[in-house]
Amino acid sequence: MRIETSDFSLPAIASSGQVFTWQELPSGRADARFLIASSRHRCIASQKGTTLTILTPSGSQPSASVLAYWHHYFALDQDYGAILSRLPLTQDQRQCSAGIRVLAQDWWDVSVSFMISQNSNIPRIQHAVTSLMESAHGLMPRPKQLKALLDDEEYAQALKLGYRLPYLRALAKTACHWQPRRLQDPAMPLADEMAELEEIPGIGPKVASCICLYGLGYLEAVPRDTWIKRAERAYTVEWDPVYGGIQQQYIFAWMRETASEL
DNA sequence: AGGCAGGTCGGTA
């Protein structure tokens, strides 16, 4: 199925650091193709110009309901033209982050990915997430499944999670009988959701805000990593009360691009 | 060889 897009770039999103469940597929031409996993769904997405193509993993046409899932996932139900014009961004910042959208990811996928991400680096995070997904048919193992996998000491050690391993075990155990409040109550305030997430060992303010922004649809949540903290020290940043998280994604891309100048 | 990488925790002032 082909979809006409604007303010949308698959490669830009892939390298934006918000998602670790994409796998780039070899492609003869310039248009990159990705095998994408989210919750229990997978698809193949490719883009040529402004045209986005979504297929099932086997290359067939997706059904209407499956398509609706990915439409929301890719944030195509958001008016980025309007959001972009609302955010206070410089020309430079717009350019560096052109086509980046904040995906509507699965909260569990995000929780596992960013629990692993703490004090680590992107290649290493990517490796660990990929390893986990290879153990579950290309999907992020669900809580019970992850718990079982990590109970295998040999398997767990091979992931090289270091001191994050007990955190991930605790998370899997907790998530067997718990989920974020917003899934039941869309009106749940961000601060309350954050506070509850931060009770889980290994989840601090940074990881909690990533879960809220990327996995729970709180577009006002602003994850503060080293890059954003650097930006806040060097400049005065006013975070948008509604779309601060999207703004953060743009500032993040711009900071990484221009880091050598600071 | 020491420092750092998309943090968090527990201990101090």
Add this chain to the structure above:
DNA sequence: TACCGACCTGCC
């Protein structure tokens, strides 16, 4: 409340 060092691991 705010700051500090330790922490698994891999790579420069």
